[in-house]
Amino acid sequence: MQSKPTTIKEIAKILNISPSSVSRGLHDHPSIGAVTRDKIKQLAKSLNYEPNKAAILFQKGKTYTIGVILPELSEHFFSIAISAIEDEAIKKNYTVIFAQSHDRYEQEVKLVEKMKNQRVDGLLVSISKDTSNFDHFETLNSFNIPVVFFDRIPPFKNVHYVACSLETATVKAVTYLLRKGHRSIGMINGPNTLYASDERKDGYKLAITSNRLKFDPSLILNCDLTEQGTIDAAEKFLNHKRKPTAIVAFNDYVALFLIKYLKKLDIIHNFDIVSYANLPIIGYLDHSPIASVEQYPYLQGQKATNILLDLIHSPNVKHQAYYNTIVDADLIINDVRG
Known part of the structure; x- marks a missing residue:
């Protein structure tokens, strides 16, 4: 013993x-x-x-630990972001604690409390699809725990965040479909609670109106990002008076749900699909999105981690200015037809 x-x-x-x-x-x-x-x-x-390292760190007022709360660790986008977060944290001798909300607001609230009790020096967060109240993050201010959001961010500027230019990316995606001759373009968007859903909608509308076409709000449908939610949206489009010939999906997972359903109905060839995230797997599918928005998860995770470490080591900065960092997105064309 x-x-x-x-x-x-x-x-x-x-x-x-x-x-x-x-x-x-x-x-x-x-x-x-x-x-x-x-x-x-x-x-x-x-x-x-x-x-006793714990006692020494306690005396210094730091644990050299940062917390990370993500919707799903299994998602490829977040697994890439995790690699960046760990790489940057290790350079500064920080340990990283990861947790997943499973896209549930109640779980996210509990995890924030647990991270606080673990005495993390700072927190990186990509919010759940259900999060519309941000009080649980406000409580961290009194404990001097800085928070940096990335990818999925709150709908206001007075927070630190790193995000992709989704409105601009959506303009590129819809414009690409318009140039291919599509005039009825549907969008399966995310929940209304997500700021990213508003960005996609704004980009869609801007692309349509910039090309002197009439914006039809009924061609944008919100879903809960599940397979059944995607199927419900697809059925509405199939029964729509202006049945779309192309569909913009909220992300590659929604696109995969959609492709699976349209293949089952044997009508997949009637649609061009564009999505977001640019998962590597889509390049190996018989029927894949013809284009996908690359959101650069490694770069987002890298920038978010460095901002958080700056805030930890310069605590007065967070009271003077907010880091609002935008990463440019690119539309990656997968359609060999051009």
Whole structure:
């Protein structure tokens, strides 16, 4: 059975000196004579003494730990972002704690509380699809725990965030479909609670009106990002008086749900589909989105982590200005027909 770690108190008892003297001796404090310092260090070494890092970090007021809350760790986008977060954190000797909300607001609230209780120095967050109340993040201010949002961000500017230019990306996506001759373009958007859904809608509308076409709001349908929600939206489009010939899907997962359903009905060839996230798997499908928006998850995770570390080491910055960082998105064409 492994013995308990040696403590400063035990070293002090053996040498018949105070624990504070042992501590000062181990740190070469000038108030402790050279002979006593040597005795302290030799005994500590013979007893395999290891400093209590937790206690030292507690005294410094830092744990050198950052928390990360994501909707789903299994999603390829977030797995890439995680790699960037870990890479940047390790460079600065930080440990990372990951947690997933499973796209549920109630779970997200609980995780924020747990991260606070774990005494993380800062928090990186991509919010759940149900999050519309942000009070649980406001409570972190009183504990001096900075928060940086990325990808899925709150709908206001007075927070630190890194996000992709989704409105601009959507303009590119819809314009691409218009140039291919489509005039009835549907959009399966995300929940109304997500700011990213508004950005996609604004980009869609801008692309349509910029090409002197009439904007039809009935061609934009919101869904809960599940397979059944995608099927429900697809059925509405199939029964729409202006049945779309092309569909913009909220992300590649929604696109995959849509493709699966249209293949089942044997009408997949009647539609061109554009999506977001640019998952590697779509390049191996028989029927894949003809284009997908690349949102650069590694770059987003990298920038968000560096901003958070800056806030941790410069606590006054977060009260003076907010980091609002936008990453340019690109439309990646997968359609060999051009």
